[in-house]
Amino acid sequence: MTQPIIQVEQLSKAYRIGLEEKKSETLAGVIIQTLKSPFQNFKNISNLRDFRKEEESIFWALKDVSFEVNQGEVLGIIGHNGAGKSTLLKILSRITEPTSGRVRIHGRVSSLLEVGTGFHPDLSGRENIYLNGTILGMTKREIDSKLEEIIEFSGVSKYIDTPVKRYSSGMTVRLAFAVAAHLEPEILIIDEVLAVGDAEFQKKCLGKMKSVSKQGRTVIFVSHNLGAVRSLCTKGILLKAGTVIFNGNIQDTIQGYVSKKDRSLLHKGTIVEEMRTIHHGFAKVKQVILVDEYGNSREDFFYQEDISVSIKLEIIHEIADALLDIRIISEESVVIEHILNSILGGKPITLQPGSKEFLVKVKNRLAPGSYSINVGVHASAGNTLEYVEDVYSFTVLKASQEDELSYAHEFVDGYVHQKGEWQQLN
Amino acid sequence: MEAERYSITIEKKSNFQIVNLKEIVAYKDLLYFLSIRSIKARYAQSVLGIGWAVLQPLFTMLIFTIVFGGLAKINSEGVPYALFSFSGLVAWNYFSGALSDASNSLLSNTGMLSKVYFPRLVLPLSSLISKTIDFVIGLIVMALLMVGYKFMPTAQLLYFPFIVFLLLLASFGLSVLLAAWSVQFRDVKYALSFILQILMYAAPVVYPLSAVPEKYRLLYAINPMVGVVEGFRASILGVNSMPWRELGIGSITSLLALVFGLYIFSKLEKTFADVV
Numbered sequence: 001m002t003q004p005i006i007q008v009e010q011l012s013k014a015y016r017i018g019l020e021e022k023k024s025e026t027l028a029g030v031i032i033q034t035l036k037s038p039f040q041n042f043k044n045i046s047n048l049r050d051f052r053k054e055e056e057s058i059f060w061a062l063k064d065v066s067f068e069v070n071q072g073e074v075l076g077i078i079g080h081n082g083a084g085k086s087t088l089l090k091i092l093s094r095i096t097e098p099t100s101g102r103v104r105i106h107g108r109v110s111s112l113l114e115v116g117t118g119f120h121p122d123l124s125g126r127e128n129i130y131l132n133g134t135i136l137g138m139t140k141r142e143i144d145s146k147l148e149e150i151i152e153f154s155g156v157s158k159y160i161d162t163p164v165k166r167y168s169s170g171m172t173v174r175l176a177f178a179v180a181a182h183l184e185p186e187i188l189i190i191d192e193v194l195a196v197g198d199a200e201f202q203k204k205c206l207g208k209m210k211s212v213s214k215q216g217r218t219v220i221f222v223s224h225n226l227g228a229v230r231s232l233c234t235k236g237i238l239l240k241a242g243t244v245i246f247n248g249n250i251q252d253t254i255q256g257y258v259s260k261k262d263r264s265l266l267h268k269g270t271i272v273e274e275m276r277t278i279h280h281g282f283a284k285v286k287q288v289i290l291v292d293e294y295g296n297s298r299e300d301f302f303y304q305e306d307i308s309v310s311i312k313l314e315i316i317h318e319i320a321d322a323l324l325d326i327r328i329i330s331e332e333s334v335v336i337e338h339i340l341n342s343i344l345g346g347k348p349i350t351l352q353p354g355s356k357e358f359l360v361k362v363k364n365r366l367a368p369g370s371y372s373i374n375v376g377v378h379a380s381a382g383n384t385l386e387y388v389e390d391v392y393s394f395t396v397l398k399a400s401q402e403d404e405l406s407y408a409h410e411f412v413d414g415y416v417h418q419k420g421e422w423q424q425l426n
Numbered sequence: 427m428e429a430e431r432y433s434i435t436i437e438k439k440s441n442f443q444i445v446n447l448k449e450i451v452a453y454k455d456l457l458y459f460l461s462i463r464s465i466k467a468r469y470a471q472s473v474l475g476i477g478w479a480v481l482q483p484l485f486t487m488l489i490f491t492i493v494f495g496g497l498a499k500i501n502s503e504g505v506p507y508a509l510f511s512f513s514g515l516v517a518w519n520y521f522s523g524a525l526s527d528a529s530n531s532l533l534s535n536t537g538m539l540s541k542v543y544f545p546r547l548v549l550p551l552s553s554l555i556s557k558t559i560d561f562v563i564g565l566i567v568m569a570l571l572m573v574g575y576k577f578m579p580t581a582q583l584l585y586f587p588f589i590v591f592l593l594l595l596a597s598f599g600l601s602v603l604l605a606a607w608s609v610q611f612r613d614v615k616y617a618l619s620f621i622l623q624i625l626m627y628a629a630p631v632v633y634p635l636s637a638v639p640e641k642y643r644l645l646y647a648i649n650p651m652v653g654v655v656e657g658f659r660a661s662i663l664g665v666n667s668m669p670w671r672e673l674g675i676g677s678i679t680s681l682l683a684l685v686f687g688l689y690i691f692s693k694l695e696k697t698f699a700d701v702v
Contacts (some may be wrong), residue, residue, distance in 0.1 A: 015700070027613040090699065092541035094436055097696045101522055102437035109432070114541045120463050122470035131463055134456035165469075186432075 004068035011101035015060040061087040063242045074219040076233035083239040107186030116176030121165035154178035280386035287312040288391045303400040309360040321348040321380035336415040368398040460552035498598040514546040514631035516564035517658040528553035528565045528601035550605040580664030599684030606691040650676035
C-alpha cells in the first residue's frame with residue numbers, strides 16, 4: 001500500500017461574515033431585498049474593482065491546507081481555538097463542503113465529532129444504541145452482532161431497557177461512547193470526545209482508542225489534551241489561523257504548539273529544562289509560583305491586588321553574597337519591573353547548600369494585561385549563576401477587589417499605574 | 427479491494443446534483459430507526475399513546491359533522507356526513523401531518539446535521555414514513571365506520587393503491603421543498619400552519635368537488651390534494667366516479683413540486699450545516 005489513505009489537496013474553506021448578514025433570513029426581508037436589489041446590483045457593479053470590501057467580509061477558516069495520511073497512522077491535529085481544527089474535521093466528515101481544493105479518502109470513514117448524536121431521551125438505552133449506531137453509519141446487522149459487547153462496555157446493562165432520560169449524565173455518556181467504540185471503520189475521525197466522563201472512564205476510552213489504533217486503523221484525532229495526543233498519535237499537524245504551520249512527528253508538533261507562554265501554563269510553575277537559559281551548577285530554580293495573600297496559587301489577579309512570588313531553590317554549592325531577582329515581563333517581552341533583593345537598602349545573602357524557599361511580597365501596580373516572570377540567581381560580582389525565563393504567566397484583571405479601585409477605562413496604556421498627587425496651581 | 431468500494435472525493439459540488447438513491451438505500455437502517463424514533467417519541471409518556479391517532483381525527487370529524495353537516499347542511503352526496511368528512515380527513519391528515527413534520531425535520535435535528543454525515547434526505551423521508559402509522563390507523567377507523575354505517579365499497583376500491591401513491595407523491599415533493607427552505611427561512615415554520623388550513627378549505631375535505639363551479643375546476647385542481655381527496659373518497663365510498671381530470675392536473679403539480687423540491691434540496695443540502 002503505497003498510496004496514502006487520505007490525501008488533502010489545497011483545501012480552503014471560507015465563511016462569509018459581512019455579506020451573509022445582508023442575505024435575509026425572513027421572507028419579508030427577502031422581498032425588501034429583492035425590491036432593493038437593482039440599487040444593490042448597481043452599487044456592486046460600481047464597486048467591482050474595490051476588492052478590499054470583498055475581502056473584509058470573507059473569513060478563511062482554512063487556507064490551502066495540504067497533507068497526506070497513510071494507512072495505520074494516527075494523526076493528531078493540534079492548534080489553538082479558531083485555528084481551523086473543527087472546520088477541517090467537518091470537511092473530512094463531509095458535514096460541510098470546502099470552498100476549494102479536494103480530499104480523497106480511500107476507505108470507510110466514521111467520524112465522531114460528538115458522542116450520543118441523535119440520542120432521544122424517551123427511547124430506551126437499547127433503542128438508542130441502534131439509533132446512534134445507524135447514525136454513525138453502522139447497519140442494523142452490525143449492531144445486532146455487537147449489541148452484547150456494547151452493553152457490556154457501557155456498564156449500564158441493568159438499565160438498558162429504561163428510557164435514557166432516567167439515566168445520569170455519566171451513564172448516558174458511557175452508553176454513547178460504548179456505541180462509538182464499537183465502530184469498525186478503516187478511518188476514524190475523533191474530536192475531543194475524551195473530554196467527557198470521569199477520570200476512570202476517560203482511562204477506559206483512551207485504552208480502547210489505543211487498541212483501535214493498534215489494529216492498523218487510520219485515526220485522525222483532535223484534542224486539547226496534549227497528554228492524550230502524545231500517547232496516541234504517531235504524526236501531528238499544527239494548524240494556525242487556517243494554515244498548516246508544521247507537519248511531522250507528534251513530538252515536534254507538540255513542541256511547536258507549546259510556545260514559551262503555554263509551556264509555563266502547562267507546567268504550573270514547575271521549571272522544565274527549556275526554561276533554564278543559564279545554569280552554572282551552583283543553584284537550581286525548582287519552582288516559581290504566584291500566590292495571593294492567603295497562599296493560594298493563582299494565575300489571575302485583581303487590579304492592585306498584592307502578589308507574592310514563591311520561589312523554591314536547590315543550592316548545590318555555597319554562594320556568598322548572592323543576589324536574587326525577579327523580573328516581570330510584558331507580552332512584548334519588555335521588562336516591566338525588576339525586583340532585586342539588594343536594592344533600596346536590601347542586602348545580598350549567603351546561601352548554604354540545600355533546599356531554600358523564598359516568599360517575595362510585591363506591590364502590584366501593574367496595568368491590566370498579561371505578564372510573565374523570570375527569576376535569576378547572581379553572584380554579587382554581577383555574573384549570573386542561574387536564570388529561568390517565562391516560568392509563570394499571569395493576568396492582571398481590570399476589576400479590583402474593591403469596586404472603586406477597578407480600572408474604569410476602555411484603553412490601557414503603560415505597564416505600571418499610579419494615581420499621582422494632583423495639585424491645581426491656578 | 428474492500429477499501430476502494432468506499433473511495434470518495436470531497437470537493438465543492440456543482441449546484442445541480444441528482445439524488446443519490448444508492449446512498450439512501452445504504453442508509454435504510456437509519457431511515458428505519460429514525461421513523462421508529464419519531465413514532466415512539468410522539469406518543470411516549472401519554473396515557474392513551476397511539477390512541478390519540480384515533481381520537482384526533484374522530485373529534486375533528488365530529489365537529490365537522492355538527493358544523494358543516496348539521497348547521498351548514500353541506501351536501502355530502504347522499505353519504506352520511508360523518509363518513510364523508512372522515513374519508514376526506516384521513517387523506518388530508520396524512521398530507522398536513524407529513525408536511526408539517528417533514529418541514530421541521532431538519533431544524534429539529536440540527537445536532538445531527540452539524541455533527542454527522544448522512545444523506546440529509548433521510549430526515550424528511552423518515553417523517554413521511556412515521557406518519558403512515560397514523561394514516562393506517564385512520565384507515566382502520568374508516569373501515570370500522572363503514573361497517574357501522576353498513577356501507578359497502580364498490581369496484582372503484584381497486585384504484586385505492588394508486589390514490590395512495592398519488593397522496594405520497596404530493597406529500598413527498600412538497601415536504602422536501604419545505605424542509606430545505608425551512609433551514610434558511612424560519613418563516614416556513616410559522617406560515618405553514620395557516621397555509622395548511624387554507625389549503626384544506628381549498629380541497630374538497632368538508633364539501634364535495636361538485637360544489638365548485640365547473641369553470642373554476644381546472645384552476646382548482648392545481649392543488650394536488652383536490653384530486654387526491656376526492657379520488658380517495660371516490661375509491662373508498664364509491665358514490666361518485668373517479669375524478670380523473672383533477673387527478674391528472676394534480677399529479678402534474680406534484681411531479682413539478684417533486685423535481686423542484688429535490689433540486690432545491692440538493693442545492694441547499696451542503697450548506698445546511700453552515701446555516702442552521
